Amino acid sequence: MPRRADAAPIARDTVPTSSTFSPLRHANFRLLWIASLASNTGIWVQNTGAGWLMTSLAPSPIMVSLVQAASMLPVFLLALPAGAFADILDRRRHLIAAQSWMCLMGALLCLLTALHLIGPWGLLALTFAIGAGSAMNSPAWSATMPELVPRADLTQAILLNNIGFNIARSIGPALGGFIIGLAGTQAAFAVNAACFLVLIVALLVWKREAPRQTLPKEHFLSAMRAGARFVSASPVMRAIILRALAYFLFAASMWGLLPLLVRERLGLGPEAFGLMLTAMGVGAVGGGLAMGRLRAIMGRGQLVLLGSVTGMVALLLLGVAPHWSVAGVGMLLYGVSWIVASSSLQAYAQLSAPAWVRARAIGIYQLGTFGALASGSALAGWLGDVVGVQWALLGFGLVGLVTAFAVLPWRMETATHAEPAASALPQPEAVAPELAPLLARDRGRVLEAVRYRIDPADRTAFLAAMAQLRGVRLRSGALWWRLYEDVAHPEQWAEFWAMESWTEHLREMHRLEPEDRAAIARAAALHRGDRPPEASRSIAHDP
Structure with missing residues (x-):
C-alpha cells in the first residue's frame, strides 16, 4: 500500500551537497573513475556493434530488441546473488573477476565475428554472457563508492559516475559507428575487450583497505535472505523500486526500437545511429551538470517525476519524428531524462541502505530496474512488429506519462519523528x-x-x-x-x-x-x- 500523505511529516533530502567534481580530489576514486570511463566507452562501442550487427543477421524488430534484452536480463537474474557475493567477499577481487570474465567474452565475440561464425542466436548468447559479467560487477561497484569518498561527497560521486557513464555514452556510440563503418563490427568488439583491460589494471593498482570484521562472514544463502528481508521491510526502498519500475519499463522502448527507427524510418546508416546515441549522451551530461541546482529546489519525488515526464515526451518526439533533426532533439531530451531519473533513483537507493546490506539492496533495486528494462525492450520489439515502430514509441510514451503520475503516492522520503524521551533500551541478561x-x-x-x-x-x-x-x-x-x-x-x-x-x-x-x-x-x-x-x-x- 502507498504511504498516506497525512501519515507523518516528510523530510526533504538533507544529504550534504558538494560541487559536481569534488569527488575527483580523492585519488582512489579518481583512478577508478577514469578507468571506468574507458571501460564504459568500450561497452557502448560493443552495444552499438551488437545492435547494428543484428540488423544484418536478423532485421526484425523483435530480434533487434532482444539484443538489448539479452544485455539487461542477466541483471534481473543475477542481481540478488551478485549483491550477496559483493557483501560477503572481498569487493576488489570480486570486481577483478567480473571484469576479466567480460574481457574474455568480448574477445570471443570479436573472434567469432571476424571468422564469420556468429549467427543471431550466438550474438544473443555472447551478449547475455557479457551482461552476466556486468550483473556481477554492478552491485559491488555501486557499494564500493562509500569506501572511496566521504559521505559528504557520496551523492556527487554517484552523480559523477553517471556523468562518466554518459560521457562514455556520448563517445562510445559515435566511435562504434565509425569503427563499424571503417573496419566492421569485429573491430568494435575488439576495442571493447581492450577497454576492459584498463579497468582491470586500475583495480589491481587500487590498494583497498577492507573493513574489519568482528563476526564470521555471512553464508551466501543466509545473506540473500537477509537482503530480501531488509528491502521488503523498508517502505522507502520499496517506493524507490516501484518508482524505478514505472520509469524504466517505458523508457526501455527506446533501446529496443532506435536501431530500426534510424535504419528504416529515417533511412540512415551506422554513423547516424552512433550520433543519435551521442546526442543522448550529450543531453545526459548537460542534465548531470544541472543536477546540483535541481536537487536544491526539488524534493526526491519531484526530481524523479521531472525525469520521467521528460523521458516520455522524448519518446513521443521520436515517434512522430519525420527527420533526423527532430529525432536528435528527442534523444537530447531522453539523455536529460535518463540522468535525472536514473542517477536520482540510484543515489536514493544507496543512501537508504546501511553499509551491511548496501550491495544486496542495490542488487534487488537493479533486479527490478533491469528486469523492467529487459521486459520493456522486448515488449517494445513485439509491439513494433504488430503496429510498427512509430506507434510503439507513441504508445509507450503516452502510457508512461500516465504511469509517472499514478505512482506519486509512493513517497521516497523518510518520515521524521520527534526525538524520544531519554530511556534505557531493553537489555537481555548475559548468556549462561x-x-x-x-x-x-x-x-x-x-x-x-x-x-x-x-x-x-x-x-x-x-x-x-x-x-x-x-x-x-x-x-x-x-x-x-x-x-x-x-x-x-x-x-x-x-x-x-x-x-x-x-x-x-x-x-x-x-x-x-x-x-x-x-x-x-x-x-x-x-x-x-x-x-x-x-x-x-x-x-x-x-x-
Whole structure:
C-alpha cells in the first residue's frame, strides 16, 4: 500500500551537497573513475556493434530488441546473488573477476565475428554472457563508492559516475559507428575487450583497505535472505523500486526500437545511429551538470517525476519524428531524462541502505530496474512488429506519462519523528556459561522477546511505536515478528521475533542504524515501571 500523505511529516533530502567534481580530489576514486570511463566507452562501442550487427543477421524488430534484452536480463537474474557475493567477499577481487570474465567474452565475440561464425542466436548468447559479467560487477561497484569518498561527497560521486557513464555514452556510440563503418563490427568488439583491460589494471593498482570484521562472514544463502528481508521491510526502498519500475519499463522502448527507427524510418546508416546515441549522451551530461541546482529546489519525488515526464515526451518526439533533426532533439531530451531519473533513483537507493546490506539492496533495486528494462525492450520489439515502430514509441510514451503520475503516492522520503524521551533500551541478561558451547555451534533459531507494561491511555501511541519497531526488527534480519497483548492484564504486552541463528542475532545489534535505535527508544519510553522493559533470548531445540 502507498504511504498516506497525512501519515507523518516528510523530510526533504538533507544529504550534504558538494560541487559536481569534488569527488575527483580523492585519488582512489579518481583512478577508478577514469578507468571506468574507458571501460564504459568500450561497452557502448560493443552495444552499438551488437545492435547494428543484428540488423544484418536478423532485421526484425523483435530480434533487434532482444539484443538489448539479452544485455539487461542477466541483471534481473543475477542481481540478488551478485549483491550477496559483493557483501560477503572481498569487493576488489570480486570486481577483478567480473571484469576479466567480460574481457574474455568480448574477445570471443570479436573472434567469432571476424571468422564469420556468429549467427543471431550466438550474438544473443555472447551478449547475455557479457551482461552476466556486468550483473556481477554492478552491485559491488555501486557499494564500493562509500569506501572511496566521504559521505559528504557520496551523492556527487554517484552523480559523477553517471556523468562518466554518459560521457562514455556520448563517445562510445559515435566511435562504434565509425569503427563499424571503417573496419566492421569485429573491430568494435575488439576495442571493447581492450577497454576492459584498463579497468582491470586500475583495480589491481587500487590498494583497498577492507573493513574489519568482528563476526564470521555471512553464508551466501543466509545473506540473500537477509537482503530480501531488509528491502521488503523498508517502505522507502520499496517506493524507490516501484518508482524505478514505472520509469524504466517505458523508457526501455527506446533501446529496443532506435536501431530500426534510424535504419528504416529515417533511412540512415551506422554513423547516424552512433550520433543519435551521442546526442543522448550529450543531453545526459548537460542534465548531470544541472543536477546540483535541481536537487536544491526539488524534493526526491519531484526530481524523479521531472525525469520521467521528460523521458516520455522524448519518446513521443521520436515517434512522430519525420527527420533526423527532430529525432536528435528527442534523444537530447531522453539523455536529460535518463540522468535525472536514473542517477536520482540510484543515489536514493544507496543512501537508504546501511553499509551491511548496501550491495544486496542495490542488487534487488537493479533486479527490478533491469528486469523492467529487459521486459520493456522486448515488449517494445513485439509491439513494433504488430503496429510498427512509430506507434510503439507513441504508445509507450503516452502510457508512461500516465504511469509517472499514478505512482506519486509512493513517497521516497523518510518520515521524521520527534526525538524520544531519554530511556534505557531493553537489555537481555548475559548468556549462561553452560550454554556458551551450544551457542558456539551456531545451530538453532533464536527467539527474542521484550515485555512492556503500558498505561491504557498510551495504547494508541504504543501501537504506532510498535508498527515502526516491526520494520526495525525485520530490516535487521528477523524471520518474523509478532506483538501480543495479555487478555487478563491489558497493560501487559510482549513482542516476539525470531533470528535465523545465534550469529545472526549478534549481527542484529551491529545492523541497527541511529534511527532504528531511536525507534526502540520511543517504544521503551512508553513502558511504565521501575525497570526497563524485560528482554530475553531463547535458543530452539529439536525434541
